[in-house]
Amino acid sequence: MKLTILGGGGFRVPLVYQALLSDQGEGRITSVTLYDTDRQRLNAITAVLKQQALSFADAPVVTPTTDLDEALRGADFVFSAIRVGGLEGRTIDERVALDLGVLGQETVGAGGIAYGLRTLPVATAIAQRVAVLAPDAWVINFTNPAGMVTESMLPYLGDRVIGICDSPSGLGRRAALALGLDASQTFYDYAGLNHLGWLRKLEYGGVDHLPSLLADSSALGQFEEGRLFGVEWLRSLGSIPNEYLHYYYFARETLAAVQSVEKTRGKFLLEQQSDFYAETARHPGDALELWQKTRAERESTYMVESREVADAGERDERDMSAGGYEQVALSLMRAIAHNERASLILNVRNRGTLEHLDDDAVVEIPCTVDANGARPITVSQLTDHQAGLVSSVKAVERSTIEAAASGSRATALRAFAWHPLIDSVNTAGKLLDGYVDHLPELSAFRA
Template structure:
């Protein structure tokens, strides 16, 4: 697990502990550049294992700050790194907000800045995986997930697969709102990571989405229905991923974010700094401290967007349901044991969406088995959806090119082309602000003056 000292690592380990199937994961190596964080998370994992019915069967955990040591002999590499840490995220947010632009970590200006400093590290990791563990499968959860996955493809091919829990979570919530069996429902979902739409809920040979869109009470029973509102969802004829709230209600969300004392990044930075410090002082209480911190973190997720929509507090069902860790576990089991599964993943397009070329990484339902993930047939994007997806894909690819070449003009193009940045002049100020405040982006500074 790359980023093994990260706060959400215990979620993945808990999923591994719950797996009692034959051929389950037997050992986990945590890799991180920060030994203090590694020690804290290792303590949490040990206490998780100790509280299981059979701790002797728990996956053995080791920790290292040596990447090659972590990679040798591995079957799966789970990548969830945060280059620049939460300190970098706070800069991503603040530079944008000071210029009147949304600064969310994966959407718009913040996502581009995050990508520019993350992609060189992610591609370096991909090269090491190819050299040290060429048979390993890489499960990428490093954000911006679609962009990072596409950047790793030249080195790993189809052995890198991006994951996110947002699409499956949306589909599950929509199915449950109608009383459908979520495990037996096919989600006709397509787009890019954090930029997709649910266009069908197929169960028993029937698409139940029209019924859901016509039922205001059912729409009000789950997160996205409250977030976007029944009227707008009916107009779209689809249910957007929650991150599209930043596009459809950009002005209101920007105002809400600017009105709070702390950005999301600053909140998490303060919260997690306290957690790691307290865990160092009280290692015997590591699990209890982690659980308390996580509950607060989850309850405040996308709080500004929910306030804009008057959507109330986050549904307890969303907080308790399995997230990306369950997607990762299902993906690993399907590949390792040829257990056929259907999952929404970030993979090569391969003709699935006709508006994009074959090598573009898209987020669509896939069939997974020992041969990896293959995209399934989905309904084509509408003109509106295709236009937004194509525009953001162009931004992603400019960001990938800029990260590979260090080209300021290419980086500027990425900022200027994004739908949430409405001026080339603002794009220039954004790039200058990030280059000034983020050491990893110093190469993009203006050479004039």
């Protein structure tokens, strides 16, 4: 089978390839095509993958290309992992917002809207090419903002596009392990949107163990979300939020923490990865070693501002070694390709699962996956608080999708003004103008 990775020069691609190398099952991926518009990045990642494959006699063949149509033809699966505007764009997303006293995280709030506005036209164009050149392919979307991008591709690909994220499964796994449960046999009643969801039940052996976890202060202190949100707040909620909800529940403190550091996350990653790609170009024989060193530093500093606000300490080593979105992607591919029934938390059409949203709204919920794709599993309904926040952010997502398709400034302004982390229409207008001034892709929204 052929897998095509769009954004094939991206830093996290070797994680996907490593997962493919570990898959020795029948009918596995035998051909990987890497597509990217940046030849230097493509060459660097190709070098890393070749060195990963050295100890595997039957490693999937890697083919790099800068031709999108060539990459798509004959694909059985397409991973979309593009970053329109690169990390340079991410630093702008963050800085414009911070200069106006607003959080600019790349998928949450103002930064996520700006990122979406320039990414959605490219994502929908890709979806249209997939529909023509590889109509039987399954598209697995990694591109952020994942829920928004997946929903924008639905009109062209239908249920053959599925969004993935490792945050929900990681949360569930950590919560289960904190109680000594077998994470692989535990059902996670989780629901919401991408980067905006809650774990409401932790079912093992027919029993919901979440109340026991919430009652055990020691167990809550053993994993990331327990330390991030604190015992009192988690017990008040009666659920465990996705780590990204820290930006909502502790917005003031997180903003202050981000403003106090010399470099934003985007700036740090831009400098770090620029050094990696440049060094790999000079020393291609050391590509894998350079990548491993850079990745370890990247992972250890993930969401560092939020952990500092909560005094949560260093990131748990188990979180960095357990595998992330690449394992979710591999499980999804195998379930579809081999009709191996699996339960995964995915970004799919709602189909009546959450009563507060319409059927076509992309939500992040547990699904049963087999050769027919992903189907939502019945979960408990959102509380009023959860439904209110989810509905507000879904309205923002849809305004962003509409604005990206139409070029309407009024619709783009509405997306900024409606977001819960932006508390002024005047500020929303300044944000839009700031992004227009710094991002050529948004010139259509100029006043």
